[in-house]
Amino acid sequence: MFARPPSAAELDRHLDALQGLVDTAGLLTDPADMPRYERDWMGKFHGRALGVIRPRDTAAVARVLAYLNAHRLPVVPQAGNTGLVGGSVPDAAGAFVLSVERMTRIRAVDAVGASITLDAGVVLESAQEAARRAGLMLALDLGSKGSCRIGGNISTNAGGLKVLRYGHIREQVLGLEVVLADGTVLDGLSSLRKNNTGYDLKQMFIGAEGTLGVVTAATLKLFPAEAGRAVAMVAVDRFDDALAVLAAVRRGFPGRLNSVELIGADAVALVAGTLPGARSPFALAHTYAVLIEVGSDDADAVAERGRLEEAIGALIEAGRVADAAIAQSDAQAEGLWRLREGVPEAVAHTAPVHKYDLTFAVGDIGRFIADCDLALARVAKGLRPVYFGHVADGNVHVNVMAPPGMQASGYQALQGPIDDAIFDLVAQYRGSISAEHGIGQVKRAYLDRNRSTAEIATMRALKAMLDPNGVLNPHRLLP
Ligand code: FAD
Structure with a gap:
């Protein structure tokens, strides 16, 4: 039963x-x-x-x-x-x-072995601080870091702002403690970096969205603290120019590139017009802003900033970049990041929204955005999409705001047609319907667009084995 x-x-x-x-x-x-x-x-x-x-x-x-x-x-x-x-x-x-x-205990920080063991309820920002106090860095960083917790991060396989350099949390988990549906404790807490002893069970629970077990604690890798960072925002008028920027900074800062984020003009204008203190650094509107962060391991952040300035100067000369702002202080860097991190908040303040978190081959993103505008215009008049995301990972967030004046209840009826329009395009581009956020209840019906029948059957078999009574997060993830 x-x-x-x-x-x-x-x-x-x-x-x-x-x-x-x-x-x-x-x-x-x-x-x-x-x-x-x-x-x-x-x-x-x-x-x-x-x-x-x-x-x-x-x-x-x-x-x-x-x-x-x-x-x-x-x-x-x-x-x-x-x-x-x-x-x-x-x-x-x-x-x-x-x-x-x-459950908010930091159980141990191993400064030599570079790992932290902590309860699932520790807020991400507190975990980051604990690592910092030990002279190290927790690489996971999300806009929601002040509220999200490690157990949720692991269960969604969170990505965030530094995936480009450090990978998803899946790549940072060394050990996991999980309680199964029947109360069995799987104690896989280990800080071993090498452990080839059969199935890597912890990976099954990472990104499982609470359907296979409850994560109670984890051991995560820590990294050398970054000595400083160089942050810039550049304005480009064509998506191809954003690709040129991405290629140039990838070449110029190997192993040090933390983030390359794309923010559409409408998203920049929305944040600047909605959130107190947020301001676009550009006098004119441009099609996209690209935010670049380089994390320097040497102490000479000033020299790193100089190198970033040089790279951007060359892109301006080549006609690839229309305008640029290079942060001269941490406060200015935060101001530029606010334009990127503030998008979900600004959207939430503006209108009811349907959110999509998609991945494509990086080179396809510009064409997808143009097609998506057209597809949404066919669904209903007045839909207001904004585009932003971790472009270097091919990850685009599409937030589709309701037409002006439409209430959340009315907008709910449009979710199905908008889902269909966007997910059809994703299939056309052979992209993914969920880059980071997971499936939850929103995308269950669409899982088969990304996973084969055999894969879904295997997932079901796993669920039936680990949670035969279906008590854990029913009606989520699996169609
Ligand atoms: P919750 O929302 O509480 O739970 C998420 C899922 O995990 C649910 O299915 C829940 O049942 C399950 N779960 C929670 N705890 C456990 C547990 N202990 N054991 C088993 N299952 C559990 N996500 C990104 O990946 N990248 C981003 O850049 C990003 N930016 C964001 C910015 C903002 C402003 C906001 C609001 C969200 C953002 N997110 C992002 C989404 C979200 O913050 C992440 O998915 C985060 O990892 C969720 O953590 P949480 O603690 O809030 O989990």
């Missing part, structure tokens, strides 16, 4: 039993406490939490899961609740939420 929400009478009995498995603050049932766990960051997905279970340690997670599994009760793992595909909130039928927000 598959997991299902209990009746009202059964619910009280289960809540009493669950309270016995955690400390007093470990279970929230007051309706006033629920909304923050029931609604996602965008305010787009919401459902019904039957109760919020907040264990303090792995043993409590194991007790809780064993109970929920024995009684076939659905549970949604939740960390920072910043996911963008509706995977971290229950649906309308109701489920328990298992939040790792109280």
Whole structure:
């Protein structure tokens, strides 16, 4: 029998039993406490939490899961609740939420072995600080770093701003502790860099979006702290020019290029017009802004900035770059980054939105954007797409804002036609429907555009083996 929400009478009995498995603050049932766990960051997905279970340690997670599994009760793992595909909130039928927000222990920092072992509820920014205190660096960096948590980062295989240089979190996880649906603890916490002893089980849970187990702790690689950074934003009028910029900085800064981000003109204007203190460095509007960050390992950040200036000067002379701003201080660098990182926030302040997180062969992005504009115009009048993303990874975020004045409820009806238009184009370009954010509830129906029948059948077999009662994050990820 598959997991299902209990009746009202059964619910009280289960809540009493669950309270016995955690400390007093470990279970929230007051309706006033629920909304923050029931609604996602965008305010787009919401459902019904039957109760919020907040264990303090792995043993409590194991007790809780064993109970929920024995009684076939659905549970949604939740960390920072910043996911963008509706995977971290229950649906309308109701489920328990298992939040790792109280599991915030940094268990160990190994400065010599360059690793950090920490609970799944540690906020990404706190993990970064802990690494910094040890003179090292945690490479994962996202716009949501102040709220997202390590367990969520791992379960979404988060990418972010430095994927170009350091890879996704998948490449940074050395060991993982996971509790399976039946309460079994898989203790794979290890800082070994080499361990060829059979299946690499941890990889199965990375990016599994809480459908195969609950991540309770991880050991992550750390890297030498960057001594400084050189940051610039250049304006280009054609996508081909953005490609020329990418090629030049790849050549010029081997192994030191942290980010090359593309921001469409509409996105720049939206951030500058919406967020306090945000300002475009360019007097005129250009088709794209390209943000470049070089992380220097030597202490001479000034020399690195000089090299970046030189490279950009050559691109201006070649007619590839129309305008440029090179940050002379950390504050200026932050100001340029604000134009990139502020896009989701500015969009959220402006209109209801449907978000797409796509990957293409880098050279196809310009043509995709032109085709996407046309395809959206055919779906409905007045749709307002903005384009931005980690262009060096071929990753484009398309945020499609509702026509002016349209309310979220009305815009919901357009989600299907917009999904179809965009995902058809993705298939045409042989791209991916999810670069970083995952599948969640939004893209389940489209998984077969990227995964073969045999692959989906194998995923289902894994799910059936690890979670035979279907208690973990039901109706997410798998179609
Ligand atoms: P949640 O939203 O709580 O959960 C995400 C998924 O993981 C859900 O399916 C949930 O059920 C599951 N889950 C959570 N915790 C656990 C656990 N302990 N065990 C098992 N499953 C669990 N993402 C990127 O990759 N790159 C970006 O650059 C990026 N930028 C962003 C910028 C902004 C402003 C925002 C709001 C989001 C951004 N995101 C980005 C998306 C999001 O922040 C990431 O997906 C992040 O990794 C989610 O972490 P979280 O702690 O919020 O997870």
